[in-house]
Amino acid sequence: MTLFRIIIKRLLFLLMVIWIASSIVFFIPRLSSKNPVRQKFDDLARTGGFSPSDLAVIVAAWNHKFGLDKPVWQQYLDYMNSLLHFDLGVSFYKYPRTVSQLIMDALPWTISLLLVTTVLAFVLGNLLGAVAAWPRSPGWLRNFATPFVLLQGVPPVLMGMLLLFFIAFRLRLLPNGGNYSPGTIPAWNMTFALDLFKHQILPALALILGSVGGWVLSMRGMGVTIQGEDYVNFAEHKGLGGGAIFQDYYLRNAMLPQVTGLSLALGTVVTNGIVVENLFGLPGIGYVLAQAISNNDFLVIYGIVLFITIAIAVLMVGVELMYPLLDPRIRLT
């Protein structure tokens, strides 16, 4: 019964977040004096081919087409209604492709990159942090974590630039961008898979090196705290081996706040992903977003921002609902 109530509460919270986020995305552009339609046609007019009187008519027609001539409250209701149908509008720049289509095409690249790098960074960082704080681990292993902690301040995109310069351009070991070599045809064979994999190494390395330090640091802090706890002391006096204490008493308890940390870090993960994808020219969501920004393709920008926000909120609540699996104390109450 209580578990049921927790779930209902979290789902209500989720709805609240989605509603607020979509309202922000709706109202901020309308508060500014900038009219995307005008902007678009002003840009076109600069390249020629319009007379000023035609321009006014065209802008009015497009305003009508996108419902921008209606009162704001009605636009808001229309907008919320179309969101309920997963309709994010169409791209100005790649008309008539819809925003949802653009997102769906880009999504696999982003998900595969971010999933792999986040999981690897989380596991690696937590193990290194736990070992660094564990008094019985050998000295060299404890110091092994220090360089990663120092890397914590380096944003993944800068790490990516340094990797790009030294490994791709100077040493020419790995390709310098894109999702596969130009000229290769996507196919289900080993050579293409290898090519694809080679192109993912540098962006993945940039993301992992840029985020592992944070996990090392917080895990080390947790580890130091837990060593002083009575139950660890008790386990030692019971005569349990070091491995058992490390795994069941120390790691297990230190992990709980780290999982919360993971759900809080999702926003940063996506932010870093956007910029790194863009640096390496991987055709993921971040790349589509950056292109939309440089082309003033507003509906795509709003659609992607909204999509990512909702995805993160859903994932966060998902992680929280996983909590009872990890922590028996929550399961029982």
Next chain:
Amino acid sequence: MTTIALPQTEEAWRQPSQLTLVLRYMRRNKSLAVGLLIILALTLFTVIGLMTVNHKDAYPLSAPSHKAPSAAYPFGTDYFGTNLLAAMVVGLWQTALIGVLAGAIGTVIGVVLGFISAYFGGWLDAGIKGICQILTPIPAFLIQVIIAGSIDKRDVTIYTMAFVVVLLAWMGPTLVIRSQVLSMKERQFVSVAKLSGVGDLGIIFQEIMPNLLPFLAAAFVTQVFAAVFAAFYLAVLGLGPLREPLMGNIVWSAMTQSAFFNGWWWWPLEPAVALVLILGSLAMVNMGLDELANPRVRRTE
């Protein structure tokens, strides 16, 4: 009866001066010391640079284009004919301005809201906490993209940039300060002050605030870090004040001109290294302050 003269203890052992104590603490807290040293070096570079370099050289068409670092142009020049030494000096100054401005405003808002929320409690607390909790899952960077994208590109200045960054950056400090004040409120010295008739403001400023100083410093450094980071990311996506030589703008224009591909490696690498130094030193200072504020992670060596 004879009296035995006591040895003059004050002579033999004197309390070391404040400076020595600080330096001794620094030796133990290495990350704080190294971080502060790097920040000092960057500040010196910027201040000396601002005094010696012609500010106009930081903008295009002031030098021959894409020259590698040499005696005349120690940092080289970019494709648009900008003297990169001047650009780095002005860019560092602007980055610092955005960071400190946004950091300070964010921290002040956080402190005020956190205090109000924790000290007065009730529906105020519930409201502030609720708003913070709902806004936290929304990635601030993406909303900043929307705001920066909605502003006319010609209107974007260093100050609008700081404003955009700070708009969504006060929730963190609010929640941190709130939780600290909540725990501080229950301590005995606050009850004693209350019983002896000190007013709300007196308790806040004389009793609680001094004890919060390490946390305030840590919150401020975190905010500066976040502001520099956010401003850099916005500029890297081309949403910054395009005319200014902000670090992110230099990287953005270098990337759009395929600088690595054309062999102009110094152009994007210089702002990248500068930013690594800024963010790295801030992270180290933050770690050091954490150690100062939280005895649990304090090292025993």
